[in-house]
Amino acid sequence: MVRVRIVIDNEAQPGFKSDWGFSCLIETGNQNLLFDTGYSGDILAFNLQQFHVQRETIDTIVLSHEHSDHVGGLNAVLHPGVTVFMPRSFSRRFKHAVAQVAEVVDVTLPRAIVPDVYTTGELGAGQKEQSLVLETPKGMVVVTGCAHPGLEAIIAAAATFGKLYSVIGGFHSFNQLELLREFDLIVPCHCTAHKREILARYPEKTKRCGSGMVLELG
Template identity: 35%
Template sequence: MINRNFKSLILIAILILTTAVISFPVQEEKNLPGVTLISVYDNYQVDTRLTTAWGFATIIKMPQELILFDTGGNSEILLSNMKRLGINLNSIKKVVISHIHGDHVGGLEGFLEKNSDVTVFIPHSFPQSIKNMITKKGARFVEVFTPRKISDFVYTTGQIPGPPGEQSLIIDSKKGLIVITGCAHPGIVNIVKRVKELMKKGVYLVLGGFHYPPISCIKEFRKLQVEKVAPSHCTGDSVGEVFRKEYKENFIEYGVGKIIEIR
């Protein structure tokens, strides 16, 4: 009897440990993929043939599939930019939405009208109306609570408290970790710290909206040994300029039409 109780106790302990400690498999460097990042929606412009508008959306081109991170605020602009860049909508299999603000989720409905054969990863705090809209369009959704795998070598930080609650994307690339943020409402430094704790690896690139951080965040970035930065969307011009001066050749000008190849 005691023996049986002991065994079930051990089993429960193992179950608790495996669910509580979320750690991702450490990949050997030679197995890590090359990644291409394409800005398809931003209020900053790199390719003048494309349309700019307030918001953020980036395509993550992995060897196995394309992932769309955020959808900007207007699906017509999103779709026309993607068309100009020669992106085949049907090769997008997953969509990740960082947070509830209209300049990130606004293009989703129009996108799903063109390609509903996708899984949409949304923060669990999203209202029922968005969940209903996704299923009505014929797509699937996954509510994100804690850190989890999205695709091979691609993970989400899980919903980090805001307001509003927000998830960021992590890519385990050949050069190191890539962190992509929508607006970084939970704080850009907080997010990078979380990613480092979670993945136990160095951060190669942080890209996206940094949400008007204080200038001191640049010092924090150096402390966290972030190699390269590509601030855009809601970072703020003055902080962006200080990042540019500090990071020099490791500062990447990011905006709609920019293509970053990490090989």
């Protein structure tokens, strides 16, 4: 069973707080993996509490890219024993600060993070960013932070892992909406510029994102 809980998004369901940024908790088997941490540690901690998740139960943290709305809340969830995967391009200062508390793993190439969860590796020529690919019985699920390298490039990288089922996260300025046709579930979050157009074009398979959302992916 793979479950994705949206911890931070620009919108929120009742009982949760919104913020400009993104974070989601990925539960697979006995593993709790946090992808990105939003901007505010206070809001991250509050929404995790609403999900009844204690930071000590988070085994792994994966950071997509070094922008404050994706790494700003990190201190609220760091604890001894957690492993933090971040692109090799992150600043030395940032890595050093995290390494005082947790194990840091540099990511350059595609690799497994935990069972059924993979990273695309660093993508992009300017702002480098990694995305996640989740293996589920329904197919591969792509999870993005902001998609600065271009959602097209991320989709192409994710397709090397297997048949694609879903895409979740920030799509940034992505506008080639026809590329989403192959997905059975589309969840545009955070910085996605064309949410209304995506919903209008794919109304039956698009879900509105928000803090507090839970996706059961089989």
